[in-house]
Amino acid sequence: WLQGTKEWEDMLEGFDERGYLNARRWKPGDDPYTLYAFNQRESERIPSNRALRDTRNYRCSTLHYDSDLPPTSIIITFHNEARSTLLRTVKSVLNRTPLHLINEIILVDDFSDDGDDCQLLTKLPKVKCLHNTRREGLIRSRVRGADAAGAKVLAFLDSHCEVNKDWLPPLLQRIHQDSTRVVSPVIDIINMDTFAYVAASADLRGGFDWSLHFKWEQLSLEERAHRSDPTQPIKTPIIAGGLFVIDRSWFNHLGKYDTAMDIWGGENFEISFRVWQCGGSLEIVPCSRVGHGNANTYIKNTRRTAEVWMDDFRLFYYSARPAARGKSYGDIRGRVELRKKLKCKSFQWYLDNVYPELK
Template sequence: MTQSPRATLIIVAYGRHDLVATLLDSIAEHTPEPHEIVVVDNASPDSTAAVLKKHRSRPRVIEAPRNLGYGGGVNLGVREAAAETTVIMNSDLQVTPNWLPPLLMAIESRTATIAAPLYVDTNGNVIESGASITVDGHIHISQTPGTGIKPVDHVSAACWAFDKQWFESVGGFDPTYGLGYYEDVDLVNVARSHKHIVAVVNDSQIVHLTGGTFDSGASQQLSHRNHARSERRWYWMYRGNAKTPWEGETAVTHGRVAVIGHHPDIVRELREQNISVVTLDDVETLRQRAHRDDVVVTQDKRTEAKQLAPRAQIAQPEDLLEALKRAGITPSATPPNSRFHAITATRSRRW
């Protein structure tokens, strides 16, 4: 009788099937615990999906219709996860002996909501043991190992363990970050804004080869764009101000608007302006969104919306334009590169 998996390992791949195969080999060697492997192929331009389907570990390969980025690929994979505890993984990793049990213990005991290993290089030198986030939203990586389970401001999502139900309850990675960076910063802040623990589990070590699939110019552009978005969205938390996110200043990125009820004309117009929109059936849904929204549109639930989303500008449909200005969102903004236009189709989706 086949054992139920204790963990679902989700690997997001874009090309470089050789890297993924190396990771799969290391998992096979060092992971005796019952697990399943899901590989999300992000529309690789080569034969990655076909090659990995033949790997001896027999991963379940899900082929995305287009490159969803790391966060979007994870969201797709989590939907298919059979186990309660999910472990997401970059393709440029190699696991080491006894890497999984400490992560599982941290999540199953509810010691941490997000648990990451200690990242080391091929010589065993620590390359990341968590990070601090400064008031301007920049990440400062620590390379000082600790002991046991160490709470941190942030840790790279190259490998995270978390409870699937929690991940789904907050909507997963925000797709507005697209093909770039900082979607992990956003989700860490979601967890921390709900007083959950984000931690590095020092008894678990994983080799991070620090590879990548972006050219340096694109990487820099993506990083700057998404840092600006993250900084504006979470400024209230970095400064301890839960009410006014850079009010009056012009945003350099696209904001996020939650529309409560049926307002198709508003939703369509916002999407045309490259502003991220999510539609909600009722105001209570805001409770799970962890202050993600910059503006909330509601016809008759303004008081309730303000209680549930204290950071957001609350507006009736006819006052939306002024609310966008107060939130620092610039309509008619366009993504900085044509490659990002395809992302707009996914922006209003929870996954």
């Protein structure tokens, strides 16, 4: 909302965007997919502050939010991310978020080859940079960012996403009303070949099968019939992973993340089960939209999740994913103790009350 004004141009004046992007460009004759598994040439062709179509339901623009919503620490972790996508992520946050709601943007550089990927971005307003001295992975990097955060609310984003118009206030409103909610936007699709931004359906929630593969599920006809207001949040058994907002005290109370998980993948199952079984709830908020590329899961992390949170139902996981049986999953005693300390409910309760559709 400031973009294009004199004040905005003054804030960005110290940042040399052309120099930042020219440092590591795709070269004609190279395969543009080699470095990042997406079309680097197309990413560099698209402006860092490109316009996006507002993909929300028209009713969203008529909603009003509390005037005292809390400022937020936005945490973005990355390892050897393409500069064009990292810059576009940060610029989208600065361009489409009321600045008084951004306490800071914390970039956690997970031991990238070039520390300047992160450091040079601190010339942008609100941006701070933390450098890991060795590779830690997504989970430990996010915890480091959360521990350094100065705001009462944390927003976790991935380093190759673009937030859409007014994405943050509807998420903060839900947490402002109930700090035990963990809220996620509708995740629109960024095509990794063309970088086209494609609207996703707002009638979806997160689901999974017994192999702990995440999938999007259509709301049932009955659920859709009860949703007379398309702006209302949708309860979801699981969140997709990288994009959510949480009260910092609640995040700490719940035990942050399982920091024995490696690299990335599967952490969305662990935190989703933990939130539901330990007294919170998960929601997708249709009036918040964030575009994102694709991702996968990591077997050690899902096995840790099954062992700590799924009780005897972990046998269904092993039946569906037999290769997991032989994988090391580390020491889980600390997480088992956390579950006891928080007096968390059983996985049977989760199936009965949150995800009865999983037969």
